[in-house]
Amino acid sequence: MNAPHSPMSVEAVQRGAQWLRSSGSHADVVISSRVRLARNLWGLPFLHRCSRQQRGAALNLCKQRLLGLGLCPQMLWVDVHTLPQIDRNLLVERHLISKEHAKGPPGGSDEPRGLAVSLPDESLSIMVNEEDHLRMQVLQSGLSLSEGLHAIDRVDDAIESVLDYAYSPRFGYLTACPTNVGCGIRLSAMLHLPALKLLGDVEKVRRAAQDMALAVRGFYGEGSEATGDLYQISNQTTLGKGEAVLLRELETEIIPQVIEYERAARRILLERKRRTLEDHVFRALGVLRSARLLAPDEALTMLSLVRLGVLAGLITDVPEQEVSQLFVLVQPAHLQRLLGRELDQQKRREARADLLRQRLGAR
């Protein structure tokens, strides 16, 4: 760790997140791909039924084994429960831990909780003592679910070589919530669908996904709104189908279709509604270059349109990667970490507007 209470250096925060670097296949539509596995230790109750002593034992055992495995050249361990709330939120904003993992007052009954994360790319992260004892994920830019599955599979095998998982031949990997039992896997892709949104066609995607038993969620997962026209599509079932089938359904059936819908919508906007599209895009850029106060949702809405404008070739003086990174950098904890101090809501709006003017200033 860099310092007892700062899991990320300011430089790391400024660099943004690897999964937002807009590389990899279909990165014009697919922002990132995430593969997550839920695993539990044999011989212990599930976490919400563990005593504090049992939680501590699970954490120590997992920490010792995970750090001893050499899963990546550099692994950062974070005792999440000792972090100030702002640093926990920073990890949530970078999609390294869930909102649930960030909750709980210091000294609360749901301690201790941990996180192992690969540095500097942050592509592998393992939450210890979340809803399940272990929640591990590989998060990468672009459409890379197969690569992610391959990577997490190796990590899973390595961990299983030193820790005993709760497993039954009938039900597979046993999880606290029965909706995760079986493979314990969640494959998800975060898609940027601004053109479908402008044409009012997002609902079609949602319905098509639901017909295939896939879930559609917002930027920050379950219960979050699709601000910034960012949607996560993921499998909902984990029992009765193997990982390969779940992967095929997502990566070769539904997601390519959605990518094509979005690209077609972008073409329609450019060819038939060019003036309307230009109006949306340049108004958004104008707001980001001029505003003095910006709320997070408004910032994301405008950034989404600016990204569309860049990808459509309308905006030429802003790199696309810069726009994508700003989706995370304008979040509250990131802003405060960049400025090195806590800010109230009004000050955050000021700081957000300042940052956007500075990063997107006319060149």
Add this chain to the structure above:
Amino acid sequence: MKCDLCDQEATVHEQTIRAGKVSERHLCERCAREAGISINPAAPLTSLLSQFMTTGKPPAPGQAAGPVAAAACPSCGLTYAKFKESGLLGCPDCYAAFEPSLGPLLERAHEGGAHHAGKKPRRLMQQVAAHRQQAGAPAPAGPPAEAAAASAPAPASAPARAPAGRGESASPQAMPVAERQRRIVALRKLLAVAIGDEQYERAAQIRDELRRLGDPDVPPAEPGRAGRGPAA
């Protein structure tokens, strides 16, 4: 395979071991029921295991619990009502304890999926295969019993699962207590997998090995009833 008593497909296979001699019966469900040996496929694993541990074979009808979920998990004490309230199970054994109620619920939640069809834990499967190969050989030993030993002991009725390695056998009496404990935990894990795979003969061998090691959860053999099964 045809039923021993009629032309129907045999779905119930009974193996009885008496004084080292094995006899088998293969029956359709109807004939098995009439013969009083049908097995309820939905019987909870815990109940199946506890019955198995006592008698050396799966429960007979009318003797064991039917397809009724336990009111509370015997390992962690979570009630089914509490599970419905929170949506979270209490421990790995809850799946077996509540299986009759949980099964249909899982099928609905997983679009008809009822059985695991994905990855299996690699090391566990290697251990199972190794133990199967050396059936009849002494129990494998292994590294420390992980979570089960590091923190809370596995619940008494739990079919605990812990790593098994390639240790050599020693007489249980000569074995240090910690070592014996590790072997017991390792074997319980293999027993749970064997029962889950309906490999009752293998399960019988593991149970006998557990008994030899003095596992307090394995009752003494009934005279003339249980015994070590023949090597596969």
